[in-house]
Amino acid sequence: MWTSMLLTLATYSYVLYKDTAAFRFAEHSFMATTFAVAVVVAYQTLVSNAFLPIAKGDFSYIIPIVLGLLLYTLPFKRVRWVSRYPLAIIVGVGTGIAIRGAVHAQMVGQVLAAITLPKTPTPMDWFNFFFSLIAFLTSTSYFVFTKEHKGLFKIPTQIGRYMLMLALGSYFGNTILFRMAMLSGRVEELLKVFGIIPWR
Amino acid sequence: MAEVDRRVLYWGIFLVLVVPYLQPLGLPITVQETTKTLYDKIETMGPKNIALFSIAGGVSAWAEIQPSMVAVMRHLVRREVKVVIWGFFTDQDLTVDMVVVSVPELTTKYKYGEDWVYMGYLAGGETAVAQLASDVHAVFKADKYGTPIEKLSLMQRVKSAKDIDLVLTIDTGSYIGYYIRHWNVGKGTPVAEIGIAMQTEWLPYYPANLMAILIGVRGGAEYEKLIGRLGDGTVRMDAISVSHLVVIIVIILANLGYVMTRREKK
Numbered sequence: 358m359w360t361s362m363l364l365t366l367a368t369y370s371y372v373l374y375k376d377t378a379a380f381r382f383a384e385h386s387f388m389a390t391t392f393a394v395a396v397v398v399a400y401q402t403l404v405s406n407a408f409l410p411i412a413k414g415d416f417s418y419i420i421p422i423v424l425g426l427l428l429y430t431l432p433f434k435r436v437r438w439v440s441r442y443p444l445a446i447i448v449g450v451g452t453g454i455a456i457r458g459a460v461h462a463q464m465v466g467q468v469l470a471a472i473t474l475p476k477t478p479t480p481m482d483w484f485n486f487f488f489s490l491i492a493f494l495t496s497t498s499y500f501v502f503t504k505e506h507k508g509l510f511k512i513p514t515q516i517g518r519y520m521l522m523l524a525l526g527s528y529f530g531n532t533i534l535f536r537m538a539m540l541s542g543r544v545e546e547l548l549k550v551f552g553i554i555p556w557r
Numbered sequence: 558m559a560e561v562d563r564r565v566l567y568w569g570i571f572l573v574l575v576v577p578y579l580q581p582l583g584l585p586i587t588v589q590e591t592t593k594t595l596y597d598k599i600e601t602m603g604p605k606n607i608a609l610f611s612i613a614g615g616v617s618a619w620a621e622i623q624p625s626m627v628a629v630m631r632h633l634v635r636r637e638v639k640v641v642i643w644g645f646f647t648d649q650d651l652t653v654d655m656v657v658v659s660v661p662e663l664t665t666k667y668k669y670g671e672d673w674v675y676m677g678y679l680a681g682g683e684t685a686v687a688q689l690a691s692d693v694h695a696v697f698k699a700d701k702y703g704t705p706i707e708k709l710s711l712m713q714r715v716k717s718a719k720d721i722d723l724v725l726t727i728d729t730g731s732y733i734g735y736y737i738r739h740w741n742v743g744k745g746t747p748v749a750e751i752g753i754a755m756q757t758e759w760l761p762y763y764p765a766n767l768m769a770i771l772i773g774v775r776g777g778a779e780y781e782k783l784i785g786r787l788g789d790g791t792v793r794m795d796a797i798s799v800s801h802l803v804v805i806i807v808i809i810l811a812n813l814g815y816v817m818t819r820r821e822k823k
Contacts, residue, residue: 369571372564372567373564373567373568373571374564394647394648395647398647398678399647399680401678402678402679402680405698405699406680409698410698450684451682451683451684454683454684454687454739455683455738457687457738457739457743458737458738458739458741458742458743459738461742462737462738462741462742462762462766463734463738466762466765466766467761469765470761470765527757528755528757528758531754531755531757532754532755533804534754534773534797534801535621535753535754535755535773537570537797537800537801537804538620538621538753538754538773538774538793538797539617539618539620539621540570540571540574540800541574541620541774541793541796541797541800542619542620542621542793543620544571544574544575544578544796545578545620545789545792545793545796548575548578548579553578553579554578554579
């Protein structure tokens, strides 16, 4: 507990005071520990998911190991072309798997939700329905680049731009809330470690 | 105002956050529908049901997700629901240890292997989630502690997504999307999220694909209120509410300062 608290204070010394040796130490310690844990876990995963099955006679696992090793040709200019094959397999498989449910959940489902009338029609529900429908149509129209945003198309695209700004601003606001929650967690632990508030 | 050292602001926020811990304000917490839905779902579950705890968030997000995780796990244990845990983050062992310490019934009331299991870390992102939806035993050969999956009686009931009655993804990124695409759309399994504040981007999927979402510390505080056992979420909400108020005031002051600076230049 004391180690984590001292490292927390060292990290916060950057914003609360200035760039200090303590901050650099905490920063490098964090990076080193994170990478070390990742390497250990990756090795354990390789052993349990690949080497052990091979040792038991399932030689099909040699293929992904070889493909993984081929990725390490990326830093070397002469043989870099070899890494394109495993990368192509990764991208291809990932895209194919992702698209399977994406069409229904992320396209059809979202369009249906946007045009479905509210089930409990309170005034607030109607306002939400029309606001989201207008936001959906106008922000989508903003991304139509085959037609110039003039004449009849000018006002919807302008409204769409404001809707996008609202959405991005809301997302940025959530990011700030997340950082505040992180800080409050650290403050709470600081107070507990120093015995100012009790542990629960 | 532009000449004020930013360290004054940082110290101000730091000190403002301390006050609610020393003197709790007791601000009221209203329960949102997105949280109540999860509570109602778990209330219908019992010893014959299996819930999946999928950990897709690191220790760095504990401040936000820990209250929700602990409150939901307490509810699951109270209802005697079986629990399967696996995850995709390298530091998830610490998270599981934290949950076990916070919910001691997992070791005192529950029997490992029969009532709950921890299958360990799995690499692979969406491809791993997709494969797990089809065949869990093809992916996991043993649990975290090396026990072969054939010797875990609970895992003999879990072969694919169709054997799981509720997915709870503890999420700081996009794993909820993977579960929606492959578990909910593909297999019809109900999916709920315990997420950080930024996970509101997944609200459009509620309720069609996402049956419930507990957002940040507030979600945890709401769930603690529902299960009748207040904890870290409730305590932390006072501090977070105050910090949000400070941020709003600072944003207003900063914009006023900007407008006044522009007028002076004119």
